[in-house]
Amino acid sequence: MDRLTVVKIGGQVIDDTVKLAHVLSGFLKLEGLKLLVHGGGKKASEMSVRLGVKPRLVEGRRITDEESLEVVTMVYGGLVNKTIVAQLQSLGENAIGLSGADANVIPAHKRAHASIDYGYVGDFDVKDINTAFIKTILHQDITPVFCALTHDRKGSMLNTNADTLAAGIALSLADAFDVTLIYCFEKAGVLLDIDDESSLLEQLSFSHYQQLKRSGAITDGMIPKLDNAFNASKGGVNVTIKDALNLNEDIGTALTS
Amino acid sequence: MDRLTVVKIGGQVIDDTVKLAHVLSGFLKLEGLKLLVHGGGKKASEMSVRLGVKPRLVEGRRITDEESLEVVTMVYGGLVNKTIVAQLQSLGENAIGLSGADANVIPAHKRAHASIDYGYVGDFDVKDINTAFIKTILHQDITPVFCALTHDRKGSMLNTNADTLAAGIALSLADAFDVTLIYCFEKAGVLLDIDDESSLLEQLSFSHYQQLKRSGAITDGMIPKLDNAFNASKGGVNVTIKDALNLNEDIGTALTS
Numbered sequence: 001m002d003r004l005t006v007v008k009i010g011g012q013v014i015d016d017t018v019k020l021a022h023v024l025s026g027f028l029k030l031e032g033l034k035l036l037v038h039g040g041g042k043k044a045s046e047m048s049v050r051l052g053v054k055p056r057l058v059e060g061r062r063i064t065d066e067e068s069l070e071v072v073t074m075v076y077g078g079l080v081n082k083t084i085v086a087q088l089q090s091l092g093e094n095a096i097g098l099s100g101a102d103a104n105v106i107p108a109h110k111r112a113h114a115s116i117d118y119g120y121v122g123d124f125d126v127k128d129i130n131t132a133f134i135k136t137i138l139h140q141d142i143t144p145v146f147c148a149l150t151h152d153r154k155g156s157m158l159n160t161n162a163d164t165l166a167a168g169i170a171l172s173l174a175d176a177f178d179v180t181l182i183y184c185f186e187k188a189g190v191l192l193d194i195d196d197e198s199s200l201l202e203q204l205s206f207s208h209y210q211q212l213k214r215s216g217a218i219t220d221g222m223i224p225k226l227d228n229a230f231n232a233s234k235g236g237v238n239v240t241i242k243d244a245l246n247l248n249e250d251i252g253t254a255l256t257s
Numbered sequence: 258m259d260r261l262t263v264v265k266i267g268g269q270v271i272d273d274t275v276k277l278a279h280v281l282s283g284f285l286k287l288e289g290l291k292l293l294v295h296g297g298g299k300k301a302s303e304m305s306v307r308l309g310v311k312p313r314l315v316e317g318r319r320i321t322d323e324e325s326l327e328v329v330t331m332v333y334g335g336l337v338n339k340t341i342v343a344q345l346q347s348l349g350e351n352a353i354g355l356s357g358a359d360a361n362v363i364p365a366h367k368r369a370h371a372s373i374d375y376g377y378v379g380d381f382d383v384k385d386i387n388t389a390f391i392k393t394i395l396h397q398d399i400t401p402v403f404c405a406l407t408h409d410r411k412g413s414m415l416n417t418n419a420d421t422l423a424a425g426i427a428l429s430l431a432d433a434f435d436v437t438l439i440y441c442f443e444k445a446g447v448l449l450d451i452d453d454e455s456s457l458l459e460q461l462s463f464s465h466y467q468q469l470k471r472s473g474a475i476t477d478g479m480i481p482k483l484d485n486a487f488n489a490s491k492g493g494v495n496v497t498i499k500d501a502l503n504l505n506e507d508i509g510t511a512l513t514s
Contacts, residue, residue: 047308047331050307050308050309051304051307051308052307070336073335073336073339073340074304074331074332074335074336075331075335076335077334077335077336077338077339078330078331078332078333078334078335078336078338078339079327079330079331079334079335081334081335082330082334082335082356082358082359082406082414083330083414085356085358085359085408086358086408086409086412086413086414087412089358089361089364089408089410089412090410090411090412094360094361095358095359095360096355096359096360097356097358097359098353099339099342099354101339101342101343101346101352101354102339102342102352102353102354103351103352103353103399104346104351107346133397133399136393136397140390140393142360142390149339151342151343151346152343153346153347154347155343155344155346155347156343157339157340157343
């Protein structure tokens with residue numbers, strides 16, 4: 001089977017031109033077929049502030065109302081996506097920017113929740129991902145660059161978590177490729193002590209993860225990320241969590257079963 | 258040869274949700290393969306005002322500086338493009354949004370001008386258009402939706418005139434398809450008297466156009482539009498200029514040689 005590496009990059013890297021260039025050139029050095037998924041970083045929040053679009057919270061959860069959807073569609077689908085595609089082209093890599101609406105790659109539905117209306121937030125089923133189209137792109141030696149937007153098949157774009165989207169795409173392609181998923185962020189990997197890079201876990205099993213959650217060593221933003229990561233891992237994807245600036249070095253946390 | 262209709266829609270239609278829905282459903286009723294090119298309408302100007310980005314003029318010409326490029330990349334490439342794609346998907350049409358950077362479809366270069374630096378404005382050569390990729394998309398029964406952005410192969414997006422882009426794409430595909438180019442706007446077609454819809458020219462030859470230009474009957478914005486249109490017409494494209502809301506009716510101005 002061909003190797004495919006799905007790399008998810010997020011906030012801090014996207015907001016910094018120099019770091020982004022570094023990460024993209026590292027991305028291109030990866031062997032085999034490649035696919036990039038990006039979040040939006042602070043650009044969407046910045047743009048919201050400049051446009052006077054106030055973040056709306058319900059029961060502490062962030063809601064994507066119509067105005068916020070406009071902002072993320074502009075920033076993720078337009079500014080960030082096209083900037084990355086143009087930069088990859090300048091590095092000699094033929095890339096194509098995609099949202100989940102394009103070629104109907106990721107149809108989704110508004111999040112259903114008993115008490116909170118999240119607004120234009122999209123959840124998707126992995127089995128609905130249009131892998132046939134992604135494969136035709138990969139087989140033309142074109143690198144897909146996904147922003148974290150999906151659509152509801154009723155005419156609306158939807159805001160989707162970029163980690164979930166990357167894990168879903170990786171999972172959907174796991175029977176056609178030998179898939180590695182790399183979650184990039186600003187730390188060396190999963191740390192036992194968030195302030196101490198030497199506490200890096202080189203490997204993390206699901207049972208160890210459960211134990212670390214129970215003990216409170218892993219909290220907050222890392223939990224949904226690791227839930228997504230183990231979800232992909234259980235579906236046959238090799239998952240590594242590492243520093244975006246060390247994409248080509250063998251440092252990070254590899255998930256084990 | 259397969260029929261391909263390239264439809265260019267602009268300002269007034271894009272800014273109005275009801276009109277846009279009407280035009281898109283008319284677009285879907287066209288026979289044969291289809292390709293849509295859209296401008297940005299007033300959304301980009303509106304967004305510039307909201308963001309405090311001032312239009313810059315040099316010798317009366319509008320300049321695309323870095324801030325303006327950010328706005329058009331967001332609005333054309335993100336907001337407008339994804340909104341149209343999502344709406345086409347909801348109407349059962351599999352569409353894909355593309356800028357000229359995606360799959361390197363339209364590489365361009367910054368406009369070279371003796372005295373004015375237009376900034377991030379892109380001109381392209383028709384022969385550089387990546388028709389092979391557009392054909393693979395069309396042959397998968399996917400409808401390309403182009404925003405009027407290109408890229409410079411050096412990492413920058415470029416702002417490109419939507420009429421020119423539509424004419425260029427139509428021309429580039431004229432040896433592979435029986436191509437019709439429809440320029441849509443808010444009038445019934447080319448009018449001898451801009452305030453009188455009954456003065457519609459049902460046909461317009463190049464020599465008649467030259468005569469109307471000399472006499473001052475055709476002025477302003479219509480001149481670059483008709484120059485683009487005749488450029489496509491001379492390259493073997495059937496060109497019609499008509500009201501966006503009458504896409505399926507046989508009313509408008511057909512160019513003749």
